[in-house]
Amino acid sequence: FVVGEDPAPADTTPVVNNGKSELDASTPKDGKGWTETTNEGFLMNGYYNFDNVLSSYGTWEIFSKTEAKTTLTVRFTNGGTTSRNMAVNVNGASAGTLSFASTGDWTKYSEAKVDVKLVAGVNTITFTSMTSDGGPNFDMFTFGIDGVELYDGTQKIDNPTALAVI
Numbered sequence: 399f400v401v402g403e404d405p406a407p408a409d410t411t412p413v414v415n416n417g418k419s420e421l422d423a424s425t426p427k428d429g430k431g432w433t434e435t436t437n438e439g440f441l442m443n444g445y446y447n448f449d450n451v452l453s454s455y456g457t458w459e460i461f462s463k464t465e466a467k468t469t470l471t472v473r474f475t476n477g478g479t480t481s482r483n484m485a486v487n488v489n490g491a492s493a494g495t496l497s498f499a500s501t502g503d504w505t506k507y508s509e510a511k512v513d514v515k516l517v518a519g520v521n522t523i524t525f526t527s528m529t530s531d532g533g534p535n536f537d538m539f540t541f542g543i544d545g546v547e548l549y550d551g552t553q554k555i556d557n558p559t560a561l562a563v564i
Contacts, residue, residue, distance in 0.1 A: 415542030423536040429456035439505040448533030463545030476534035477504030498534040
């Protein structure tokens, strides 16, 4: 912000949580970590295990049928003794920092939540570790709206305003 100018206004977009979309978080599009099924307790196809280094990351491409600000709930496990903090970026913009507290064991799961702004179409969500312990293990993402899924390259936005050729 420049001296003499007003700071950027706070985001007042209402958070919408009127549905539910559950996604497997075990296999990001890109990352510094790996997919595992070693420890029990996951609900989907396994979990994503971030490398135990500073700046390990996972990037997921998701598709949303609608534009919305909604809550993203991350189901995770952290069998380490300390919290593992991660920076959250959505479509290149910071969505904040999430702290993933110790769950006491790699088979016990908990949840962390962050509000995210999704565009209608393809969205990129990146979690980057802020500690040398890396990140926790991610099992599942739950979005507070319907119509969110992992992007597979085939989804398209319905365009009800398209002009028909007569």
